[in-house]
Amino acid sequence: MEQNNSLDYTLEKFSELLLKTSDIIIDRYQNLDTAKAYSGLTPQKVELWFNEPVPENGLDANLLLDQVKEKVIDTATLNIGTNMYAYVMTGGTQVSVLSEMLVAAINQNVGKWHLAPVMSELEKRVVQWGSQFIGYDSSAGGVLVSGGSAANLTGLTVARNVMFEKYDIRKQGLFGLKPFTVYASDETHGCIDKSIELLGIGTDNYKKVNSLDDFTIDLHALENQIKQDIQDGKRPFCIIGNAGTVNTGAIDPLDKLAALAHKYDMWFHIDGAYGGLAASLKSLHDRFKGLDLADSVAIDFHKWLYQPFEAGCTLVKNWSDLNRTFYKRAAYLDSDSKTDNRFDFNEHHFQLSRSAKALKIWMSFKAYGASAIRSCIHKDIRLTKYLAETIEKSIDFELCNHPDLSVVCFRYIANDRSLSQSLIDELNKKIIPELEADGRVFITGTTLNNRPVVRACLINHRLQKENVDFLLKVIREIVVKIKNQLKVID
Numbered sequence: 001m002e003q004n005n006s007l008d009y010t011l012e013k014f015s016e017l018l019l020k021t022s023d024i025i026i027d028r029y030q031n032l033d034t035a036k037a038y039s040g041l042t043p044q045k046v047e048l049w050f051n052e053p054v055p056e057n058g059l060d061a062n063l064l065l066d067q068v069k070e071k072v073i074d075t076a077t078l079n080i081g082t083n084m085y086a087y088v089m090t091g092g093t094q095v096s097v098l099s100e101m102l103v104a105a106i107n108q109n110v111g112k113w114h115l116a117p118v119m120s121e122l123e124k125r126v127v128q129w130g131s132q133f134i135g136y137d138s139s140a141g142g143v144l145v146s147g148g149s150a151a152n153l154t155g156l157t158v159a160r161n162v163m164f165e166k167y168d169i170r171k172q173g174l175f176g177l178k179p180f181t182v183y184a185s186d187e188t189h190g191c192i193d194k195s196i197e198l199l200g201i202g203t204d205n206y207k208k209v210n211s212l213d214d215f216t217i218d219l220h221a222l223e224n225q226i227k228q229d230i231q232d233g234k235r236p237f238c239i240i241g242n243a244g245t246v247n248t249g250a251i252d253p254l255d256k257l258a259a260l261a262h263k264y265d266m267w268f269h270i271d272g273a274y275g276g277l278a279a280s281l282k283s284l285h286d287r288f289k290g291l292d293l294a295d296s297v298a299i300d301f302h303k304w305l306y307q308p309f310e311a312g313c314t315l316v317k318n319w320s321d322l323n324r325t326f327y328k329r330a331a332y333l334d335s336d337s338k339t340d341n342r343f344d345f346n347e348h349h350f351q352l353s354r355s356a357k358a359l360k361i362w363m364s365f366k367a368y369g370a371s372a373i374r375s376c377i378h379k380d381i382r383l384t385k386y387l388a389e390t391i392e393k394s395i396d397f398e399l400c401n402h403p404d405l406s407v408v409c410f411r412y413i414a415n416d417r418s419l420s421q422s423l424i425d426e427l428n429k430k431i432i433p434e435l436e437a438d439g440r441v442f443i444t445g446t447t448l449n450n451r452p453v454v455r456a457c458l459i460n461h462r463l464q465k466e467n468v469d470f471l472l473k474v475i476r477e478i479v480v481k482i483k484n485q486l487k488v489i490d
């Protein structure tokens with residue numbers, strides 16, 4: 001630290017450190033195709049690296065950056081690379097690397113308009129852009145949140161508070177109300193369970209409706225369940241539609257769900273965390289029909305807008321719904337005269353202090369344009385279909401879903417069909433940890449129809465056909481290794 005009684009370096013030194021940081025970044029971006037996707041580190045080893053008490057004295061920032069490069073940057077799970085297929089991990093954009101650094105430099109708090117005038121307006125703008133991009137509602141409101149989980153929780157909180165406003169739910173809580181029920185398919189993301197629990201609805205009142213062979217919700221079963229619940233004295237209150245399930249990318253029939261919600265006077269929420277942004281593609285307009293009818297939609301800019309974490313978004317039909325849900329007066333927040341109609345985000349969301357997530361989104365839209373982003377989404381889907389077709393044509397793998405979006409699930413089934421189902425299950429379960437240990441590609445699995453499958457999610461603007469070929473090559477090598485371990489001969 002310099003001798004000026006603050007934590008600042010001289011501007012000259014700060015500038016040197018910024019340059020060094022940029023060198024570290026450039027170095028990391030050199031070999032995104034060939035670098036290991038996974039480090040193979042163990043918790044014990046990493047824990048030891050950082051096992052020290054609070055450092056009493058500072059370390060020279062140059063040395064510190066060297067350590068950070070070696071231990072943090074160069075070992076990072078390569079979400080930014082082209083061998084990442086796990087969960088829903090996108091590559092991030094370079095423009096967002098710039099914006100995140102700039103955002104940290106000015107340290108804006110987007111809780112109150114006058115603390116971050118431009119960031120507040122940019123957030124309103126990117127919320128509207130997001131809505132426009134997916135064809136939701138040009139007058140929709142919304143708020144940026146940490147991710148899809150928070151976006152769904154926020155949407156469902158609005159649903160609950162607005163639907164039960166006449167019972168003064170914000171004051172009285174749920175006490176005295178008859179149980180109200182929520183509906184979604186059994187392929188729905190686990191964050192909805194968490195939301196249902198947090199909102200005091202209770203998972204007994206969350207009805208998971210069977211899905212069909214294509215993993216979309218069974219509408220017939222849904223309506224029967226609603227009727228049954230009414231008969232049982234419950235108040236059906238919300239239907240959640242999936243605009244891209246996390247397991248297979250299945251898109252529920254959103255228009256039909258909207259009609260049912262309307263028929264039974266229910267809120268219609270869409271979980272579009274994974275797939276919502278793909279509604280921007282003309283070729284998929286039909287599949288997303290009814291998205292514009294939702295009362296609220298969760299989308300995730302850190303998924304198909306390729307943003308670095310975190311960047312989720314809740315869209316609602318009216319901005320005022322957010323205010324009706326979250327506004328709380330606090331004396332110390334209310335001292336500015338708001339005669340100019342300033343929009344304070346804390347009055348429209350649970351959080352008070354908020355990071356400026358809008359700049360990276362705004363800069364990405366500006367730098368690349370919506371059309372280039374759509375092209376990359378389209379490329380992800382094309383590459384997924386290519387992978388699905390390759391698997392379907394192969395004799396050693398079985399395709400487990402027909403992807404509309406960019407998730408494809410498959411199983412190794414051996415060449416000669418002589419292996420028992422339980423041995424096949426065992427093989428497929430071993431593939432994931434073996435691939436993790438190998439580290440060249442990073443992929444995870446899931447369970448479909450009660451069987452373990454390998455699940456590839458292709459959501460990275462850097463991805464090319466050669467990378468997809470490499471994935472299958474590595475998996476085949478790993479399968480040979482596992483078969484040797486298990487002494488399987490086929």
Ligand SMILES: *Cc1c(COP(=O)(O)O)cnc(C)c1O
Binds near residue numbers: 149272275
């Ligand atoms: C990723 C995802 C979520 C959760 O989003 P996070 O950003 O990880 O919190 C919810 N629903 C679906 C369908 C998702 O794909």
